[in-house]
Amino acid sequence: MTELLTSAQMRANEHAAIASGEVTGLELMERAGRGVVDAIFEHWWTYRQRPHRAVILCGPGNNGGDGYVVARLLRDLNWDVTVFALGDPERLPPDALTNYNRWVETGRVAPLTLANYDAYSDAHGPADLYIDALFGTGITRPVTGDAWEVLGRLVGMGQGMGVGPVVAVDAPSGLCMDSGRLLGAEGAYAWGLNQFAALTVTFDCPKVGHYLADGPGLCGRLAVVDIGIQKWRGQYVVGKAAQSVWLAEMTPDDLGARAVTLPVKQAWHAHHGQTHKYSHGHAMVVTGGEGHTGAARLAARGALRIGAGLVTLAVPGPAMPEVAAQITAVMMREISDARALDTVLEDERLNALCIGPGLGFGPARADLVRAVLQAKRPTVLDADALTLLAEHEELRDLLHDGCILTPHGGEFARLFPDIAAKLTAPRLPKPSDSQSADLAAHNAYRSALAAQTGPAYSKVDAVREAAKRAGCTVLLKGADTVIARPEGAAVVHAAVYDRAAPWLATAGSGDVLAGIMTGLLAMGQTSVQAAAGAVWMHTECARAFGPGLIAEDLPEQIPTVVKALVK
Numbered sequence: 391m392t393e394l395l396t397s398a399q400m401r402a403n404e405h406a407a408i409a410s411g412e413v414t415g416l417e418l419m420e421r422a423g424r425g426v427v428d429a430i431f432e433h434w435w436t437y438r439q440r441p442h443r444a445v446i447l448c449g450p451g452n453n454g455g456d457g458y459v460v461a462r463l464l465r466d467l468n469w470d471v472t473v474f475a476l477g478d479p480e481r482l483p484p485d486a487l488t489n490y491n492r493w494v495e496t497g498r499v500a501p502l503t504l505a506n507y508d509a510y511s512d513a514h515g516p517a518d519l520y521i522d523a524l525f526g527t528g529i530t531r532p533v534t535g536d537a538w539e540v541l542g543r544l545v546g547m548g549q550g551m552g553v554g555p556v557v558a559v560d561a562p563s564g565l566c567m568d569s570g571r572l573l574g575a576e577g578a579y580a581w582g583l584n585q586f587a588a589l590t591v592t593f594d595c596p597k598v599g600h601y602l603a604d605g606p607g608l609c610g611r612l613a614v615v616d617i618g619i620q621k622w623r624g625q626y627v628v629g630k631a632a633q634s635v636w637l638a639e640m641t642p643d644d645l646g647a648r649a650v651t652l653p654v655k656q657a658w659h660a661h662h663g664q665t666h667k668y669s670h671g672h673a674m675v676v677t678g679g680e681g682h683t684g685a686a687r688l689a690a691r692g693a694l695r696i697g698a699g700l701v702t703l704a705v706p707g708p709a710m711p712e713v714a715a716q717i718t719a720v721m722m723r724e725i726s727d728a729r730a731l732d733t734v735l736e737d738e739r740l741n742a743l744c745i746g747p748g749l750g751f752g753p754a755r756a757d758l759v760r761a762v763l764q765a766k767r768p769t770v771l772d773a774d775a776l777t778l779l780a781e782h783e784e785l786r787d788l789l790h791d792g793c794i795l796t797p798h799g800g801e802f803a804r805l806f807p808d809i810a811a812k813l814t815a816p817r818l819p820k821p822s823d824s825q826s827a828d829l830a831a832h833n834a835y836r837s838a839l840a841a842q843t844g845p846a847y848s849k850v851d852a853v854r855e856a857a858k859r860a861g862c863t864v865l866l867k868g869a870d871t872v873i874a875r876p877e878g879a880a881v882v883h884a885a886v887y888d889r890a891a892p893w894l895a896t897a898g899s900g901d902v903l904a905g906i907m908t909g910l911l912a913m914g915q916t917s918v919q920a921a922a923g924a925v926w927m928h929t930e931c932a933r934a935f936g937p938g939l940i941a942e943d944l945p946e947q948i949p950t951v952v953k954a955l956v957k
């Protein structure tokens with residue numbers, strides 16, 4: 391299972407490795423630079439065939455140091471390499487300075503100014519390859535000035551004939567590697583949030599920001615280079631497991647290697663190893679009224695397909711004919727009010743509950759949510775149940791550790807408005823156009839921008855805060871989905887890079903997700919295992935089906951995906 395690190399954790403790993411005396415910072419930098427070159431050659435085989443022309447932007451820290459290593463290695467292969475340096479190279483940290491000195495023995499460095507960069511481009515035309523080695527994990531504030539302008543020149547590179555792509559060393563410069571947000575850049579800069587790097591090469595572990603928010607769009611593709619410090623990884627975690635973030639992932643090549651997939655696998659093996667349907671759990675999904683039962687039926691189908699032994703829909707009387715006409719293997723019970731639900735839930739074999747999809751609103755529905763919460767079973771609360779929770783504080787007080795809240799962005803904002811505001815607020819609002827015409831306001835803005843420090847508030851921060859407040863697992867959906875426990879352990883699932891499945895954003899898709907999760911709960915998974923397993927399975931089903939997917943197709947893909955999993 392892949393751990394996603396923050397910048398601080400990565401720095402701690404490097405420090406532990408260097409402090410051990412078994413490896414030097416210079417060796418790590420050499421491995422990093424070589425890893426970048428190898429990744430480039432792996433990605434574009436034409437670069438391996440003959441020398442090309444590269445432009446390398448080197449920053450004032452060790453990210454710049456990696457850039458000088460790349461410059462030297464490419465030049466050793468007879469590439470034509472031009473280096474622009476930000477800041478005074480003589481003030482580089484020691485390892486980077488060593489590599490700068492090795493570079494200038496035979497190469498040249500021009501100060502990174504817009505004028506220098508433009509003069510070079512005018513004289514030579516586009517390069518075959520651009521390397522962004524300005525800032526990596528040491529970025530502390532927004533990039534400003536000429537460096538920012540030059541980065542802006544690189545946006546959209548590699549799209550046309552004869553124009554080389556951008557490779558980012560560790561991260562596109564300016565990207566906050568903890569949050570995936572472009573530091574300070576909310577609407578303030580000319581460049582878009584996509585099509586910056588074609589390839590980002592990071593070291594040891596991917597970082598959280600490579601998977602969240604704008605990270606994937608800016609990174610292009612992500613390559614992770616092993617620089618031999620795994621041994622020291624996680625020393626910072628001792629006693630702080632709650633700080634960890636894991637990637638919910640699995641590819642057909644990685645079968646069985648990722649812990650997050652194990653729940654699904656184990657559950658499936660267990661399922662086949664046992665014979666009694668009740669030993670696979672009995673899930674109950676509460677439906678809405680007449681004409682509103684489709685969402686719950688989708689969820690029920692997801693729960694049954696993933697492997698719950700039995701799935702029963704709790705249906706109000708008037709909606710029963712409609713439901714009966716649509717189900718076969720899924721069962722139904724008439725539940726016309728909260729009292730009836732209380733009675734049914736006396737059956738302890740109903741071991742996982744789902745409420746919310748298509749439920750509707752009003753006091754009677756709120757009573758159903760109350761009955762479900764009072765039953766204290768593993769429970770998925772989705773869709774309308776989340777809005778009811780937002781409206782009724784006394785319902786929120788009934789949340790317990792076995793609950794999973796599965797909001798999308800809008801539902802999250804209703805439930806946790808203050809947290810959502812922190813997540814969406816620009817770190818620094820852009821001055822209005824009339825203000826920016828005013829030089830003083832503009833200058834004040836620029837200095838405030840430059841004074842910002844530290845990582846941006848991330849989706850992981852927000853979901854952790856929400857889970858702590860709610861006292862249960864929270865899963866915030868989106869192309870990047872974050873799951874967090876109240877004590878802070880978090881899982882990120884991102885349908886990005888080679889796992890992108892934008893067609894998954896289709897009506898009813900969230901209902902199926904809630905159902906798969908409920909099925910996994912019924913099968914005995916913990917809430918975080920069920921949540922992580924369900925998001926992975928959900929995306930995998932969408933990928934297995936491909937474009938044109940509608941929600942009904944998702945449960946029907948589960949057998950195919952499971953077959954591949956248990957092979």
Ligand SMILES: NC(=O)C1=CN([C@@H]2O[C@H](COP(=O)(O)OP(=O)(O)OC[C@H]3O[C@@H](n4cnc5c(N)ncnc54)[C@H](OP(=O)(O)O)[C@@H]3O)[C@@H](O)[C@H]2O)[C@@H](O)CC1
Binds near residue numbers: 452531
């Ligand atoms: N250590 C190792 O063993 C290994 C490290 N590796 C590599 O090192 C990278 C981390 O290096 P790093 O810590 O030196 O940070 P880096 O990203 O180069 O930036 C720091 C410099 O930038 C400056 N600065 C920051 N923000 C700024 C801004 N907005 N505008 C202007 N300046 C700004 C900041 O200045 P200050 O904040 O102190 O004023 C400081 O001078 C990592 O990403 C990886 O590539 C690999 O070689 C593997 C082994």
Ligand SMILES: Nc1ncnc2c1ncn2[C@@H]1O[C@H](COP(=O)(O)OP(=O)(O)O)[C@@H](O)[C@H]1O
Binds near residue numbers: 868895
């Ligand atoms: N760009 C995207 N790529 C992949 N999955 C996405 C994307 N956008 C949303 N999703 C997923 O689609 C599902 C939509 O769920 P939801 O918002 O509840 O919709 P609905 O209520 O219509 O079912 C979620 O699982 C979410 O993670």
Ligand SMILES: [K+]
Binds near residue numbers: 522526561562
């Ligand atoms: K960089």
